[in-house]
Amino acid sequence: MTAPAAATPPPVPARDFAGVFARVAPHMAALDSFLRGQLEAFEPEIRAMADYCIDTSGKRIRPALVFFSGWQSAASTPSRDLVQVAAVVELVHLATLVHDDIMDEAEVRRARPTASRQYGPAAAVLLGDALFAHALHLAALFPTTEVCRAVSESTRRVCAGEIMQTLRRRSVSITRADYDRVIDLKTAELFRVSCALGARLGGHPDAFVADAARFGRHLGIAYQIYDDLADFFGREHRIGKTLGTDLASGKLTLPLLLLRDRLAPTERKTLDEELLGQALPRLELRLSQMEQLGVFDDVVAEIEAELAPAEAALARHPGLAPIEHLAALPRVLRAQVAALR
Amino acid sequence: MTAPAAATPPPVPARDFAGVFARVAPHMAALDSFLRGQLEAFEPEIRAMADYCIDTSGKRIRPALVFFSGWQSAASTPSRDLVQVAAVVELVHLATLVHDDIMDEAEVRRARPTASRQYGPAAAVLLGDALFAHALHLAALFPTTEVCRAVSESTRRVCAGEIMQTLRRRSVSITRADYDRVIDLKTAELFRVSCALGARLGGHPDAFVADAARFGRHLGIAYQIYDDLADFFGREHRIGKTLGTDLASGKLTLPLLLLRDRLAPTERKTLDEELLGQALPRLELRLSQMEQLGVFDDVVAEIEAELAPAEAALARHPGLAPIEHLAALPRVLRAQVAALR
Numbered sequence: 001m002t003a004p005a006a007a008t009p010p011p012v013p014a015r016d017f018a019g020v021f022a023r024v025a026p027h028m029a030a031l032d033s034f035l036r037g038q039l040e041a042f043e044p045e046i047r048a049m050a051d052y053c054i055d056t057s058g059k060r061i062r063p064a065l066v067f068f069s070g071w072q073s074a075a076s077t078p079s080r081d082l083v084q085v086a087a088v089v090e091l092v093h094l095a096t097l098v099h100d101d102i103m104d105e106a107e108v109r110r111a112r113p114t115a116s117r118q119y120g121p122a123a124a125v126l127l128g129d130a131l132f133a134h135a136l137h138l139a140a141l142f143p144t145t146e147v148c149r150a151v152s153e154s155t156r157r158v159c160a161g162e163i164m165q166t167l168r169r170r171s172v173s174i175t176r177a178d179y180d181r182v183i184d185l186k187t188a189e190l191f192r193v194s195c196a197l198g199a200r201l202g203g204h205p206d207a208f209v210a211d212a213a214r215f216g217r218h219l220g221i222a223y224q225i226y227d228d229l230a231d232f233f234g235r236e237h238r239i240g241k242t243l244g245t246d247l248a249s250g251k252l253t254l255p256l257l258l259l260r261d262r263l264a265p266t267e268r269k270t271l272d273e274e275l276l277g278q279a280l281p282r283l284e285l286r287l288s289q290m291e292q293l294g295v296f297d298d299v300v301a302e303i304e305a306e307l308a309p310a311e312a313a314l315a316r317h318p319g320l321a322p323i324e325h326l327a328a329l330p331r332v333l334r335a336q337v338a339a340l341r
Numbered sequence: 342m343t344a345p346a347a348a349t350p351p352p353v354p355a356r357d358f359a360g361v362f363a364r365v366a367p368h369m370a371a372l373d374s375f376l377r378g379q380l381e382a383f384e385p386e387i388r389a390m391a392d393y394c395i396d397t398s399g400k401r402i403r404p405a406l407v408f409f410s411g412w413q414s415a416a417s418t419p420s421r422d423l424v425q426v427a428a429v430v431e432l433v434h435l436a437t438l439v440h441d442d443i444m445d446e447a448e449v450r451r452a453r454p455t456a457s458r459q460y461g462p463a464a465a466v467l468l469g470d471a472l473f474a475h476a477l478h479l480a481a482l483f484p485t486t487e488v489c490r491a492v493s494e495s496t497r498r499v500c501a502g503e504i505m506q507t508l509r510r511r512s513v514s515i516t517r518a519d520y521d522r523v524i525d526l527k528t529a530e531l532f533r534v535s536c537a538l539g540a541r542l543g544g545h546p547d548a549f550v551a552d553a554a555r556f557g558r559h560l561g562i563a564y565q566i567y568d569d570l571a572d573f574f575g576r577e578h579r580i581g582k583t584l585g586t587d588l589a590s591g592k593l594t595l596p597l598l599l600l601r602d603r604l605a606p607t608e609r610k611t612l613d614e615e616l617l618g619q620a621l622p623r624l625e626l627r628l629s630q631m632e633q634l635g636v637f638d639d640v641v642a643e644i645e646a647e648l649a650p651a652e653a654a655l656a657r658h659p660g661l662a663p664i665e666h667l668a669a670l671p672r673v674l675r676a677q678v679a680a681l682r
Binding site: 041042043045046049095096099102103119120121122123125126127128129130132133134136137139140141142143144145148149152153155156157159160161162163164166167181185 | 382383384386387390436437440443444460461462463464466467468469470471473474475477478480481482483484485486489490493494496497498500501502503504505507508522526
C-alpha cells in the first residue's frame with residue numbers, strides 16, 4: 001500500500017519569479033547538485049572554467065519551466081529525468097550567454113567578470129562550444145533520441161535568431177516582423193522546448209504537451225518584450241543592469257520601433273543617428289518621448305496580447321497538476337511589468 | 342537471385358590523399374548532395390551563410406575515414422547511414438574551423454575570405470554554433486542515441502583540446518605531455534570517432550570497431566604531427582598556406598619543442614623571445630637549426646611511432662573489406678612526409 005500524497009496548502013500568490021520558483025526549491029537544489037556533478041565529465045584542464053560558467057546566481061527560468069510543466073504532485077520528489085532535461089536547457093542557455101557576452105564585449109554578468117573577460121574571448125568561444133556539446137551529450141543519454149532531436153533543433157533556431165539580431169545591429173530598416181521573428185527564435189524557442197520536454201517527461205498527455213509548448217512560446221515572447229521594455233524603464237529592482245543598452249548599441253527593439261514610428265521626420269532623423277552610432281544616445285529624451293507618445297502603454301498591450309494565448313493554452317487543461325504553477329507565471333510577469341511604472 | 346558483386350581491379354597505389362579519396366568519389370558526391378540538401382533545414386535568413394561554410398573545397402579527410410571504415414564492397418552504393426554520419430563529422434569539423442578562424446583572426450581559408458572576415462566575428466561565433474547544433478541534430482536522427490552520444494562527447498573533447506592550445510599560446514613552459522594531450526583531443530578525437538562510427542554503421546564486428554577507433558586515433562596524432570612539421574617544411578604542394586605561422590603566433594608545436602630542447606641556453610632565450618612575441622620570428626634561422634640538430638628526422642620518427650600502432654590495429658583483421666583502403670592512408674601520409682624534404 002502506498003502512502004497517500006500529503007495534503008498541501010494552496011500556493012501563496014507570488015509577486016516575483018523568485019517567489020514562484022520557491023515552490024520548486026528542492027528541484028532547483030537537485031539541479032544545482034546535478035550540474036556540479038557534471039563537472040567531472042569535463043576534461044580536468046577545463047573543469048574550473050566550466051565551473052565558473054555554471055554558477056548558481058541566475059534566475060533559472062528555463063529549468064523552472066521544465067519542473068512546472070512536468071509537475072505531478074507536491075509530494076513527489078524531483079524526478080531524475082526532469083532534473084536532467086532542466087540541466088540540458090540551462091546549459092544551452094549558459095552557452096549562449098557566454099557567446100553573447102563575447103559579441104557584446106560585456107565585462108560583467110551577475111556581478112562577476114564575464115567568461116570572455118576572465119579567460120579571453122578566444123577561450124570563451126570554445127568554452128561556450130564545450131557547454132553546448134555537453135548539453136547535447138546529456139540530451140543523448142535519454143533512452144530515445146527525442147530529447148536530443150528537440151534540443152539540437154532548438155539550439156540551431158536560437159543561434160539563427162541571435163545571428164539575425166547581430167547582423168541587424170545599427171540598422172534602422174528593421175520591421176516589426178523582423179523583431180517578432182528574432183525574439184520568437186532567440187528567446188521563445190527555448191521557453192517552448194523547456195515546457196514541451198517537461199510536460200513529456202512528466203508523463204502528461206500529448207494534448208497537454210502541445211499546449212505546454214504553446215504556453216512556453218507565448219510566455220517567452222512576452223518575457224522578451226518585457227525585458228526590452230525594462231531596458232528603458234527598469235528601476236531599482238534591476239540593480240546591476242545598465243539601462244538604455246539597446247539604444248546605445250543600436251538594437252532596434254519594440255519600444256524603439258514604436259517610438260520611431262511616432263516621431264516627426266526631423267526627430268526620427270536624430271534618433272536614427274543615435275541608433276547608427278553617429279550621435280550620442282539621449283536616453284532621458286527618448287524615455288520622456290516614449291511616455292508622451294504612449295509607447296509604454298502600447299508595449300504593455302503587446303505583452304498582454306501574448307499572455308492571453310499563453311493562458312488560453314493552460315485553460316484547456318483544468319485541474320491538471322502543472323496548471324496552477326504555470327498559471328502563476330503570466331501573473332508574475334504582469335506584476336513585474338506594473339512595477340516598471 | 343541477387344547479382345554477384347562485379348570483380349574490381351585492386352586499387353592503384355596512391356601518393357596523395359586525393360588519389361586515395363578518388364576510390365570513394367561516389368560517396369563524396371553523395372555527401373555533397375546530402376550537405377546541400379541540409380541547407381533547407383537552416384532558417385532562410387542564415388541559409389546563405391551556412392552554404393558559404395559548407396563549401397566543397399576541403400580535403401574531407403574525416404568523411405573519407407567514415408566511408409573507408411564502413412566499406413563493404415566496391416559494388417555497394419554509398420549507404421544513407423554512412424553518408425549521414427560523414428555529414429555529421431564534417432559539420433563538426435567545419436564548425437571548429439569557423440571558430441578557429443575567429444580566434445586566429447584568419448582572413449583567408451581555402452582561397453576565400455573566412456566566415457569571420459565575411460560576416461564579422463560576432464555572426465561567425467553564432468554561425469559555428471548553428472553548424473554544431475545541426476550536426477548534433479543529424480546525429481539525433483539515427484534510430485538510437487549511439488551516434489549522438491559519441492559525437493557530442495567527441496565535440497566536447499575537441500573543444501577542450503582547442504581551449505588548452507589557446508590558453509597556451511605565447512607560453513614557453515609547455516611540455517611534451519601537454520602537446521600530446523592537445524593533439525589527442527583537438528585532432529585525433531574526431532579521426533577516432535569517424536572510424537569507429539563508420540565501422541559500426543558499416544555493420545562490421547565489434548572487435549573491428551574497436552580497432553578502427555585505435556587506427557583513427559593514431560592516424561590522427563600522426564597527421565597532426567605531420568601538419569605541424571609542414572608548417573615549417575611545407576613546399577609548393579601546400580600553396581596558399583603561409584609557412585611559419587606557429588612560430589609567429591607563439592604556438593609551441595613538436596618541431597619547436599624539440600628544437601628548443603637542443604639549443605644552447607643563449608640561443609634558447611632568443612627563440613623564447615620570438616615565441617613570446619618580444620622579437621620578430623626568424624623562420625630561416627630556425628629551419629636551418631632544425632635541420633642541423635636533427636629535429637626534422639626525429640619528428641618523422643615520431644610520426645612513424647604513431648603509424649606503427651595504427652597499422653597494427655588493421656593487421657588484426659586481415660581480409661576485412663575496409664582494410665585495404667584504410668591501410669593506404671599511413672602509406673600516403675609517409676609519402677607526404679617524404680615530400681617535405
